[in-house]
Amino acid sequence: MIRTVAATGALAIAMFGVSPALADAHMEAHGEHGDHGAAHEKQTIMPEGEGARAFMEQFGFSEAVIHGDTVYLSGVILGGPREGETQEEAFDRGFRYIGSVLARAGSSWDDVIDITTYHVDIDASMPALAAVKSRYVNAPFPAWTAIDIDRLYSPEGLVEIKVTARVTPAQD
Known part of the structure; x- marks a missing residue:
């Protein structure tokens, strides 16, 4: 079973530009949840970069995890602007x-539901x-919850974003 720990490895990706890639598929039995023992494939997305991947595996x-027609992203931490960059550019x-x-x-982004x-x-x-969000997220708008907290995993982090989306429906 893969546990999702919000933001820790995604931080390395968002702040340091590590390139991610589709990784493993896992089978997970759900018999105890009412589907009579059927197995459902769960795909995971991991970074290609050795350091970022090792970090995620360590924790x-x-x-991200794809299960059925839903995509669950671990939190992504956004830091402050680099030299010569605005806060909007950093985000x-x-x-x-x-x-x-x-x-x-x-x-x-059109498939984001939360x-x-x-x-x-x-x-x-x-x-x-x-x-920045208004450039990526269009109507009909997803649900959005914004929470003020004391700190993030990374001390340099200003905002962490966690997203749930559907897999883009196939065109008929």
Whole structure:
């Protein structure tokens, strides 16, 4: 069973630009949950970069998990701007990364059904985050919960984003 620990490895990806890739498929029995012992495939997405992958394996979680027609992304931590960059540009880097994970999972920003954001200073981060989010998320809008917290796994992190999406439906 793969455990999802929000943000730890995704931090390495969003802040350091590690390139992720589709990894393993796992079989998980769900007989005790009412489906009479049927096995359902669970695919995991892991980074290609050796260091980021080792980090995720050390803590026992995946960058994303695809189960059925749902994609669950681990949290992605967004840091502050690099030299010469605005806060919006820094946050945009994280949204592009999330979009790349969604694409590899057979999904897109249009398929996002739920977003949860964790802010170390919600008043300071919300204007830039909302501006960037509006470039990626269109109507009909997903559910969104924004939570102010004391800190993230990475001390440099300002916002963590956790996303749930559906797999893009096949075109008939």
